[in-house]
Amino acid sequence: MNIDLSGKTALVSGSTAGIGKAIASGLAASGARVAINGRSKSRVETAMAEIAKAVPGAQLIAAPGDVSTAEGVAEVLAALPKADILVNNTGIFEPSGFFDISDDDWRRFFEVNVLSGVRLSRAYMPGMLATNWGRIVFISSESGLHIPPEMIHYGVSKTAQLAVSRGLAELTAGTGVTVNSVLPGPTRSDGVEDFLQSMAAGAGQSVDDFAAGFVRQLRPTSLLQRFATVEEVANMVVYASSPQASATNGAALRVEGGIVRTIA
Known part of the structure; x- marks a missing residue:
């Protein structure tokens, strides 16, 4: 399968390191013009240099901004007003006992892990629907299905992502736009x-x-x-972002190594 994303523009939130950076590299290697996002301009510039070295000819755009805030999303939109592909990758996790998780911690996880994707999807999805083509991918987790007792707040936020993703997919009926989630396991x-x-x-x-x-x-x-390696996760995201994935919509795509013991 030859995935060609030439002529497509993608934004990968939280793409200065880890899974996000691997996704950005994979999309760039497939020909997409990719906007690199992170909270600081310096980290974005460093990641862009590293990706450009690994992917000769990569077309990259700097789109710094803290997408867990409305102000940060506005900064990203100023750098990239339209996108054909949106990968909602920004996320945080930390082990913490349930009785030690404060209201502020719950709000922080919801702002970063859930509302970042909500804000970006609300901004970019209307343009995708208008052109009748687009891909939105939420990076959720197997923890959204198997809530880890050592970080319940993280698991709940990942379940919420699955709900948002499926709800948005319902808005794409009959169009060339798809919305899916990818569920990595330990990576x-x-x-x-x-x-x-x-x-x-x-x-x-x-x-x-x-x-x-x-x-x-x-x-x-x-x-x-x-x-798993970050590249193994990124491969699924690149596929879900491709024209070849046109019949995959509203799905929770697992890259979790078989942790979830169900057949559907």
Whole structure:
């Protein structure tokens, strides 16, 4: 399958590192013009330089702004008024006991993980409907289906993303616009890699051995039995963003290594 996104413009929120950066690289390698987003201009510029080095000829746009705020989204829209592809990737997570999660923490997770995608979709989706072509992808998580007891607020925010995604898909009936979610499982993104290296050193293990044990202990139903790479997640997103995915709409696409033990 040759995915050609030439002539398409994409925005990937939170694309200065990790899964978002891998998605941006994958879209750029497929010919899309990609807007790189992060909270600071310096991080956006650094990520753009790294992607340009990895993907010769990449067409990149700087779109800095904190998309967890209305003001930040306005900054992004000023840099990129229209988009054919929107990947709502911005997200945060942190382990915390339920009884220690404050109202402010709940609001912060909702603003970053849910409302960022709501605001961006509200801004870009009307243009997609007007041109009768577009792709919106929410980066949710298997934690949206299996709420992790060590971070319930994160799981709830990821479930909310699934609901928003499916609701928006209902608005696309009969058009060339699709809205889907992608559900990664444990993935070796930059932040997770730092955590694994620190924990592995403390346990006197290699990073790979510690990571495998981590998955077996906390995600015992995993069929993959390891962390996914950011590129493995990005590959699904690039497909969902492509013309070839025209019949995939309103779906929750799993890249979680078989953790969720259901057949549908």
